[in-house]
Amino acid sequence: MPLRLKIWGCRGSVPTPGPDTVEYGGNTSCVEVVLGDGTALVLDAGTGIRPLGHDLLARGTRRIHLFLTHLHLDHLEGLRFFAPLWDERVSVDVWGPCSPVSTLHDRILRSFSPPLFPIDFRDVPARVMFHDLPAETWSFDGVSLSSELVLHPGPTVGFRLETAGSSVAYLPDHEPALAGIEGRPPDWISAGALARDADVVFHDAQYFEHEYPERVGWGHSSVAHAVAFSRAVRAGRLVLFHHEPGHSDRELEELEDRARELAGSDGTPPVLAREGMVVELP
Amino acid sequence: MVASALVSVLLGARARPDSSGRVAARAVGTTGGTIPLSKETAQAVGSVRAARMIETEQQKHLVLILAREFASNLSTPTLIADAQGRLVFYNEAAEAVVGTRFSEAGEMPLDEWIATFEPRSETTSAPLPPERRPARIAFDERRASHMRYLVTSVDGVEREIEVTAFPLFAHTDEFVGIVAIFWRA
16 A cells, blocks of 8 residues: 555644645645545644545545644644534544643643633544554554654654655654754754655755744754755655745745755755645555 | 655646756656555564664654753763663763763763773772762662762872762653763862
């Protein structure tokens, strides 16, 4: 079975609908991993999960695993409008990082109750289970999935998906430069093992280099850091993810050009994530 | 990297072809078939991955990575050991004291490294067993520890130092290693 991922949202921080973002999309982070047995595996619940939810119900999906990298709003705000949650025939397992003082369940419930939302979580008709991360490696229909804590404010994980023939790392919010990339052994780079030798790495590339100095510590990477990380872990292809909300389609293409310039002749050129993009590996 | 991997990135309805050869679909490597896996096989994949990590370098916990960055910016001699008791880093200030760059010393059991400095009681000059040293106390008992004792520096001179060691717990109370800071008394 091939490893097939579809991007439903790749914008960072806040949804950005409008004429300037039509090409790469304005929905926040959400990636679907398409499995052969009818189970849905979803990475993050940004606003991209809303159209995905309708699509899953139309396909008759009844079993869903949702993996959250962290609980910043742009990775969670679509969950309340995820249609399968409102269908009693559906089971949803939600996996995500707990905090030192509260479980994943308690953390999510805060955003799922008044005054932030009119309906309490206990009134959700779907069967929902919560699981704290990071944990052991799981397997779903031929795909193994593992997680590690990564460098981003608050408890945050990244994911690695792997089959016998290929691998993908998903690091939508990640600032490895804060603890060093170049000149560091890979085991000392945040998420180094998750992304090592991956065929494809989805990586935060929110900023141009000149934008980064005023945003150090905000948890995101410049395009140069994304390329440096990809090179350090020997990734096959870098997919530039978590687009800055202030960047128009044209600016994103400039960012992609810069990424390709920085990557030089190393491997396959970096590419911008866009809504609707499908990444398929054997 | 899997040599036979086929990576096709389908860019959606509107690709952006240009003179550099950007096209709607790209392929890397050679064409490979698709391999249906049972769940058992997939679990084995996870084991293979874990084994591969052990064969190469062990990924350092995020807290250790952050601790190293913190220590790298201190002028106080500082060392870090992981949850297995291996010395995994000491900073430049510590290098000046011990006389060896960490990149030359490399990772090793912390007790073994400390023993090279012949730690001794400041009161009796008797050898200080590992279990009484702050680093080992922080490691074994998972609590902070402080002590003054004698060592023989790399230059052969006996010196009195003070050591403070404390355990590191990640956000789920997972023990990930220790930090030891030392000063000349």
